[in-house]
Amino acid sequence: MMRAAAERGGVGVFTVNVVRELLRIGTDHQWLLFYPKAGDLGGFAGLSHVREILIKGRSKLLWDQVQVPLACRRERVDVLYHSKFTVPLLSPCPSIMTLHGTGWFTSPFFGKLDVAYIRAFLPLYLRKSAAVASVSKLTTEFYTSRYKLPIGKVRTTYFGPAPNFVRVRDEDQLSLVRTRYALPDRYVLYLTKYRDAERKNIRGTLEAFRRVASHTDHDLVIGGTDVERFREEYNVPSDGWGKRVHFVGWIDQADLPSVYSLATVFFYPSWMEAHPIPITEALKCETPVVTSNRNGLQELAGDAALLVDPDDPASMAEGLERVLADENLRNDLRERGIARSPVFSWERCGRETLELIISAGRDARRGPDAPMREIGLPTDSPRHSGSR
Secondary structure, X not given: OOOOXXXXXXXXXXXXXXXXXXXXXXXXXXXXXXXXXXXXXXXXXXXXXXXXXXXXXOOHHHHHHHHHHHHHHHHOOOOEEEOOOOOOOXXXXXXXXXXXXXXXXXXXXXXXXXXXXXXXXXXXXHHHOOEEEEOOHHHHHHHHHHXXXXXXXXXXXXXXXXXXXXXXXXXXXXXXXXXXXXXXXXXXXXXXXXXXOOOOOHHHHHHHHHHHHHHOXXXXXXXXXXXXXXXXXXXXXXXXXXXXXXXEEOOOOOOHHHHHHHOOEEEEOOOOOOOOHHHHHHHXXXXXXXXXXXXXXXXXXXXXXXXXXXXXXXXXXXXHHHHHHOHHHHHHHHHHHHHHHHHOOHHHHHHHHHHHHHHHHHHHHOOOOOOHHHHOOOOOOOOHHHOO
């Protein structure tokens, strides 16, 4: 189910990359990619084991719950995978979905209607799913406990940034990107989207920078969709410390590794994240990280970041100023990031997701004793012998 592939943001990035990896390693399978919009087709059309199918839909609910299951029946699909938190309740075949966090239950930043819908339907989706992938241990433990699910039905599958996220050392490329986004010489990087800004602690970020601005020669660069609206909405002045806040807008994924590489620090004091992709991107780009001592942020960063209290602007400012002022600390965080970053891999995520898909198909069609190799898992998989 490819309706999330066109989304800007975390789930859209996840969808494109996990599907790309599934198709790369799952060449023994025939893959059908269901799209709701004609303009989204074509990304994988050149692969011989892939067929892209347009299923037009007027609403997400109708597409998910009526049109996709009809297509599954028509195309005789063996297993259905959705990169988001829904599955068709009338699906004629085993279904698998991915959970991206616990925010509907633990965060105040979701609308009441969204929360009501999730709390009503998510138990049905969990019951219908043959297996569930989860992007963090925090998410796995939360849903397993809340809904008293069998141990192992929800499985953590960490993922990573796209393959182009490495430290950029080409000076011409760095200069090109610096010019394209009018980046200052020395800066702290912060990323968000306009609609996620409160959850990602935009107020605390601006206040922390205001406190450190007079003690550093670094500016603050804020990237993301519609972020230029923050200057007026959050009363960022056009002079003084506010003049050193740069709202650069959406940063193309091809340019983002250079933006990380040029930054002195990646600052990400969000309140609620299950699997914050930007942290894994920064680690891969060898950029020191300052982030929150909360939930998935702390889980993913481990000992490779300086952790601060997102409720306390003084703590945030102190942590940020400490990293900016201490080159030895930055080098230590950089080395820790290099050591930690291999944990987050699309290849690993793809293989573990493929195991769930194959296991669901095996249970439905061949029984639990069928050899995994007979139905398509590459025999060089590191978990081949123990996927059950």
